Amino acid sequence: METSEMNRKAARVLEEWDPFSVGEDQYETEITDVVAQLHLLDHPSDLAKQIQMIYEFSFDKWIPLEKCVDISYKLLGFKYEAKSII
Incomplete structure (x- = not known):
């Protein structure tokens, strides 16, 4: 998978x-900000915290970290898929 596809x-x-x-x-x-963070971060917790902060900053509402962790695992799955060489 290429970076653009990820x-x-x-x-x-x-x-x-x-x-x-x-x-x-x-x-x-x-979404643009989270995808940028996806390129920088490799740990689900780190990405989840960034997701939480990005959305909270924009909407002035808090998302439980657990929900952000769930989405971070999905996003990191795409990242690792893009990095894999077959």
Whole structure:
């Protein structure tokens, strides 16, 4: 999997996540920020904390860390899939 494909898959998962039920098309900035963090971080907890902070900063609402951890595992799965060499 190429990096661009990983980015598309990650963005799609984040769009569908819709943690505040405001509509899938309301998270463009947050998705961009989370995908950038995905490139930098390799640990689910670290990525989850960043996801939590990014969304909280934008919406002034808190997401339980457990929900962010769940999504971080999915995103990191795409990252490791993109890194694998077959």
